[in-house]
Amino acid sequence: xxxxxVFQVVLGLAAFLCTLATxxxxxxxxxxxxxxxxxxxHAFLQAFQVIDRVIQRNQPVFIAVWMGAVxxxxxxxxxxxxxxxxxAWVVLLVAALIYLFGVQLPTFxxxxxLNNRLQGLxxxxxxxxxxxxxxxxxxxxxxxxNLIRTILxxxxxxxxxxxxxxx
Numbered sequence: 001x002x003x004x005x006v007f008q009v010v011l012g013l014a015a016f017l018c019t020l021a022t023x024x025x026x027x028x029x030x031x032x033x034x035x036x037x038x039x040x041x042h043a044f045l046q047a048f049q050v051i052d053r054v055i056q057r058n059q060p061v062f063i064a065v066w067m068g069a070v071x072x073x074x075x076x077x078x079x080x081x082x083x084x085x086x087x088a089w090v091v092l093l094v095a096a097l098i099y100l101f102g103v104q105l106p107t108f109x110x111x112x113x114l115n116n117r118l119q120g121l122x123x124x125x126x127x128x129x130x131x132x133x134x135x136x137x138x139x140x141x142x143x144x145x146n147l148i149r150t151i152l153x154x155x156x157x158x159x160x161x162x163x164x165x166x167x
Contacts, residue, residue, distance in 0.1 A: 007079045008167060011092075014072035015160035018099060021069045022153030024062075025103075029150045033143055041131035044139070045123045052115045073099050076160075088163060095159035102152030110145045114138055 004012075036047050055062055077096040084092055118138055126134065 007076070007083050008164070010072055010079055011076045011160065011167070012164055014069065014076045015157060015164055017065055017069035017072050018153060018160060019157040020065045021103070022150060022157055024065070025146055025150045025153060029143070029146050033139075033146070037139070041128065041135045042123055042126065044135055045118060045121065045126075045131060048115075048138075049118055049121075049123065052119060056115070056119065070100070070104060073156075073160075088166070091159055091163055095156050095163070098152050098159070099156040103149045103156065106145045106149055111142060111149070114142050 032051065036044050039047060073096050077092060080089060080092045118134070121134060123131065
């Protein structure tokens with residue numbers, strides 16, 4: 001059995017971490033948000049605050065997976081630039097661009113600012129109409145972009161696994 005080279009290891013790590021990160025957003029899309037969606041407005045806002053607070057306090061496994069995926073994808077692209085040619089290089093470049101601009105950019109440009117806005121609310125002080133309005137500002141947009149992140153993350157994982165299989 002031959003020893004895998006550095007590129008194959010980094011590419012494998014990128015595929016693994018992107019798949020884990022995509023699994024996280026998938027769980028939010030198919031379990032967490034639909035479950036929270038059944039709650040009343042105050043309870044929805046409070047529950048999301050609590051869940052997000054765990055992440056915002058730099059939960060170490062979450063940070064390792066989420067940021068590790070970014071680093072591994074970038075390293076794969078840099079190393080792959082010198083190692084791959086033709087269609088394989090294009091697939092890696094497309095995977096990296098999809099992940100960085102389709103998963104990470106919306107996270108930092110849309111989902112995190114929505115989360116931070118929600119974290120700044122004093123939910124107990126909101127009347128019923130204000131809670132409903134805050135939820136309307138948050139929930140549909142957050143869910144839409146989370147679905148986009150989920151689909152694009154899955155495409156990234158498929159492309160990276162494909163490269164591992166043909167590599």
